[in-house]
Structures are given as C-alpha cells and as structure tokens.
Amino acid sequence: DGGITQSPKYLFRKEGQNVTLSCEQNLNHDAMYWYRQDPGQGLRLIYYSQIVNDFQKGDIAEGYSVSREKKESFPLTVTSAQKNPTAFYLCASSAAGGYQETQYFGPGTRLLVL
Amino acid sequence: GESVGLHLPTLSVQEGDNSIINCAYSNSASDYFIWYKQESGKGPQFIIDIRSNMDKRQGQRVTVLLNKTVKHLSLQIAATQPGDSAVYFCAEKNSWGKLQFGAGTQVVVTP
Numbered sequence: 001d002g003g004i005t006q007s008p009k010y011l012f013r014k015e016g017q018n019v020t021l022s023c024e025q026n027l028n029h030d031a032m033y034w035y036r037q038d039p040g041q042g043l044r045l046i047y048y049s050q051i052v053n054d055f056q057k058g059d060i061a062e063g064y065s066v067s068r069e070k071k072e073s074f075p076l077t078v079t080s081a082q083k084n085p086t087a088f089y090l091c092a093s094s095a096a097g098g099y100q101e102t103q104y105f106g107p108g109t110r111l112l113v114l
Numbered sequence: 115g116e117s118v119g120l121h122l123p124t125l126s127v128q129e130g131d132n133s134i135i136n137c138a139y140s141n142s143a144s145d146y147f148i149w150y151k152q153e154s155g156k157g158p159q160f161i162i163d164i165r166s167n168m169d170k171r172q173g174q175r176v177t178v179l180l181n182k183t184v185k186h187l188s189l190q191i192a193a194t195q196p197g198d199s200a201v202y203f204c205a206e207k208n209s210w211g212k213l214q215f216g217a218g219t220q221v222v223v224t225p
Contacts, residue, residue: 004157035215040122042203042215043158090157101207102148105157 003027004106006091011111013078013085021076021109023091030096032074033103036060037088046089049074050096078111086113122201124220133191135219137204142185146207149178149189152218153200161189161202191221199223 004025013019025032031050035043045058049068063082068074074093078085088110092103127133139147145166150158162173164180164187171178177190187204203218 006157040217042217045212101146101211101213102160102163103205103213104160105150107157108155110155 004091004093004104006089006106006109008109009107011109012114013111014114016080018077018079019111021078021089021091021111023074023076023106025072025074025091025093025106027093027095027104028071029093029104030071031094031101032068033092033094034058034064034066034074034076035090035092037090037108043090046076085111087111122218122220124222126222126224127194127198129194129196129223129225131194133189133194133198133221135189135191135202135221137187137189137216139185139187139204139206139216140214141206141208142182144206144208147178147180147187148205148213149176149187149202150205150215151198151200151202158203194221194223196223196225 007022033048034046037043044060046064047055047058047066049055052071055066055068065077088108090108091106094101094103148163149161151161152158162176162178164171164178169180175192179188201218201220203216205213205215207213
C-alpha cells in the first residue's frame with residue numbers, strides 16, 4: 001500500500017454520531033486526498049489538500065470535514081450531516097508539482113451504520 | 115469497458131491467455147492516464163501510466179495503449195494468472211488537474 005496507512009479497517013457509526021477516519025503517509029508527499037467508493041461506481045473525491053494547513057472541497061464534500069495540521073496526516077471526519085455514510089473510504093497521496101500526479105492509495109476503511 | 119451502476123462489466127479469461135481491458139475516457143484535453151488494480155476489500159494499486167504524447171507503454175506483463183482519436187485506453191495483460199483477478203479501472207487527469215476515475219471492469223481468471 002505504498003507507505004499509506006488507514007485506520008480502522010472497519011468502523012461502525014451510530015445515528016447522530018461523528019466518526020473520524022485516520023490516514024497517515026510516510027512518502028513525504030505534499031498532496032493528500034480522500035475518496036468515497038460505492039459499489040459499481042468510480043471513486044468520488046471528497047476533499048483534497050495540496051499543502052499543510054490548506055485543503056479544498058472535492059465533488060461530494062457535504063457532510064464531511066478534514067484537517068491538515070501535519071504533512072503526513074489527513075484525517076477525515078464523517079459528521080452526522082452525512083445521511084448516507086455507508087461506503088468504502090480511500091485515502092491517497094501524491095508528490096506535488098511536476099507532470100505526473102500518480103496517486104497512491106491506502107488500504108481503505110469500510111464505514112457501516114448501526 | 116467502463117460503466118456506471120451497481121454491476122461492473124466482467125471479463126472472464128482463461129489462465130494463460132491474454133486479457134484486454136478497455137476504457138473510454140471523456141475529456142479530449144486529458145493529458146495523463148493511469149491504470150489501477152483493486153482486489154476485493156483493498157485499496158487500488160498503481161499498475162502503469164501513460165502520457166498523452168505517447169500511444170503505447172509497456173511494463174512487466176502489461177501494456178497500455180492510448181488512442182486519442184477515439185478517446186480510448188486499453189490495458190493488456192499477458193499470460194493472465196489467478197492473481198490477476200481483480201477490478202481494473204482507469205483514471206484520466208483532466209484539464210483542471212484532477213483525476214477522474216472510471217467504475218472499472220471485473221476480471222475473473224478461470225483455470
């Protein structure tokens with residue numbers, strides 16, 4: 001998984017609860033990303049960060065929040081405002097700058113609602 | 115090819131045969147393409163990439179072909195093995211610099 005770790009592997013959320021998914025990378029990459037994967041669909045971008053202390057909304061940011069206080073860490077919080085959170089969440093990172101923007105992915109966290 | 119929906123297209127391949135997985139991309143301005151392999155319950159793994167100034171690139175047992183005229187990308191896997199069973203999807207870097215991902219093709223290798 002290329003030096004990107006995600007935890008936990010499985011996460012259960014109760015009604016009205018906020019939960020936080022962890023993503024850490026030791027690749028010294030500047031950029032980090034969060035994607036949501038639903039069955040039979042392509043990855044959809046939730047949030048991304050190109051540099052520490054800065055992040056931008058992706059295509060489906062509503063109901064999610066992020067922070068980027070350290071280069072190696074990019075946690076994602078799924079808030080109670082996200083009404084359909086059940087999905088497989090993938091974190092990725094890429095080296096900033098240059099022509100190539102190959103993104104390398106972590107192993108994923110599966111979020112289930114109780 | 116790619117599709118959107120609950121059911122991915124499936125390619126059934128006999129062990130030892132060559133596999134060809136297709137991807138139609140949407141943006142003629144896309145300048146960089148990547149193929150990923152995703153095994154069940156795991157994160158996607160980078161396989162191979164290609165820039166728009168190339169039409170072919172080879173890796174270990176894999177070849178990517180790019181036809182910009184018809185906006186088509188293909189991944190060829192030589193001598194397919196059981197460990198190649200997975201979902202394969204392509205990604206294109208669009209004019210805003212973001213990657214857009216296809217839904218993928220399920221490859222099933224039969225003995």
